[in-house]
Amino acid sequence: MPELNAAVAGVTERIRQRSRDDRRAYLERLQTAADDGPMRTSLSCTNLAHAFAAAPDGDKARLKGLQKPNVGIVSAYNDMLSAHQPLERFPALLKQAVREAGGTAQFAGGVPAMCDGVTQGQTGMELSLFSRDVIAMATGVALSHNTFDGGLCLGVCDKIVPGLLIGALHFGHIPFIFVPGGPMTTGVPNEEKARIRGLYAEGKVGRDALLESESKSYHGPGTCTFYGTANSNQMLMEVMGLHLPGSAFVNPNTPLRDALTIAAGHRIMEITAHGEEYTPIGRVIDERAIVNGIVGLLATGGSTNHTIHLVAIARAAGIHINWDDFDALSRMVPLLTRIYPNGQADVNHFHAAGGMGFLVRELLGAGLLHEDVMTVAGEGLAAYAREPMLAEGGVAWRDAPAESADSDVVRPVAEPFSPDGGLRVVQGNLGRAVIKVSAVKPEHRVVEAPARVFDDQQEVLTAFRAGELEGDFVCVVRGQGPRANGMPELHKLTPELGVLQSRGQRVALVTDGRMSGASGKVPAAIHLNPEWVSGGAIGRIRDGDVIRLDAEAGLLEVRVPAAEWANRSSTPATNEPQHGIGREMFAAFRAMAGSAEHGAISFSPQEEVGS
Incomplete structure (x- = not known):
């Protein structure tokens, strides 16, 4: 593996030094929780009886035995939002997969999922950012019963994945795998969608033409296909080692998507404290993983919202980053993709042209990513330079393509769209x-x-x-x-x-x-x-x-x-006091929120941290 780029190493070390005391305290808390042993053992008989009263008989026997891992599923499913509607089927697939691997899985709780696409320009958008913190706290409530040895987080969009991850990091001694739903199939080309929006803004076409265009753009189950915050989330979960490799951009309701979901259920069983590859999320997300996330964001021209969310995610793991870190890395990380709105292709085109496997291999090959990180795949970040395929018995992985299939969409480091991350x-x-x-x-x-x-x-x-x-x-x-x-x-x-x-x-x-x-x-x-x-x-x-x-x-x-x-x-x-669409309930969030540069965290505002 090539030597790590000196600038990447330098930023990582500055973050490590800046975070030293809080990261140490976080890891000490993690270790204390891990030392208490497998979950459920501290519960009384009454506690346990409540915890598995409704479980099927086979699961109940395993839960009584206290020897097999029990996995909590936390989901953002709802059937109004296209990105989360496919998650309806996932709990049943995951429960069966965990049973096949010898454990049990329970649906621990649901978290809210609101869509910025629905609320853009509407009053409800004023709840959007703080929905992240609600999701984090709801994840904490779902996991508060102290009955789970691992977690499976089901979510996709803008505030949902950051919220789930922040919540999970507060249970840093437990392994988690993030299980994505995938993007919808391609609809109206992005260039045509932008043209109609411009014509409507000028009053040259009516609402009927605009609605027809939008309906053909956002037309089925799955994530919106442009490279906004939702799909930036999925990229981050890959490059930070929390997805199974190559799972971010596989379409919903396909055999490969189902195989990857089942594989996540099998894999979580191998990385709990009961197994031989104990992989707690609090050690997966360290300074190196956070830097990898920033590098991935810059190399793909990802969402500016992550200059807020990544700060809050890092803080949940005792790590301090700020905008100077983004700026320093942006000056030397090349832009390797052109995905709408930075180009005309959508994420399906990116996936077909080489996708995450090609991107990760290129960045690793240039020394721009830390390879020596802990991941849920168990093999360092090199495992993410591969792509999944259907195989007998489920899913297998092969090396990502050696060359881009479309150099207008994704390019090697040697031929970037721009020498910096923009x-x-x-x-x-x-x-x-x-x-x-x-x-x-x-x-x-x-x-x-x-x-x-x-x-x-x-x-x-x-x-x-x-x-x-x-x-x-x-x-x-x-x-x-x-x-x-x-x-x-x-x-x-x-x-x-x-x-x-x-x-x-x-x-x-x-x-x-x-x-x-x-x-x-x-x-x-x-x-x-x-x-x-x-x-x-x-x-x-x-x-x-x-x-x-x-x-x-x-x-x-x-x-x-x-x-x-x-x-x-x-x-x-x-x-002035804000009322309507639930805004009055969020007054405390607004009053407590930190600044944007420090994650806009509402439940644990932090001191300003310099570079």
């Missing part, structure tokens, strides 16, 4: 933000123009439809951070701002909110920290102030004389 930290007198430039053409990466200030995205859309957004401008949308309103995505702005850019206007977005995994061709400095309601400088911006956003130089500043800027007061943030 994620930057920008900072200046407005604070710190992140910008994803992998889909932004070089000529649009520097914008200096007057500000137009808005308090929500609907104000922007109203101004657009009234023809008020003329000339070059920087669209400032404030009051969208975690503590303000739960940090909803502002993805509805993408078509309109894209239309203006296509007309020849120089436009950019600056916000303390999120965009989404579908951040596209318009330069957007997002997650601005500090946010408005925490006294952030975004509250000092006035209409007409000249803002310079320079993604190449890492600069974000307002061009106001220093003395005037220092004396200018912030416009009071509008942080």
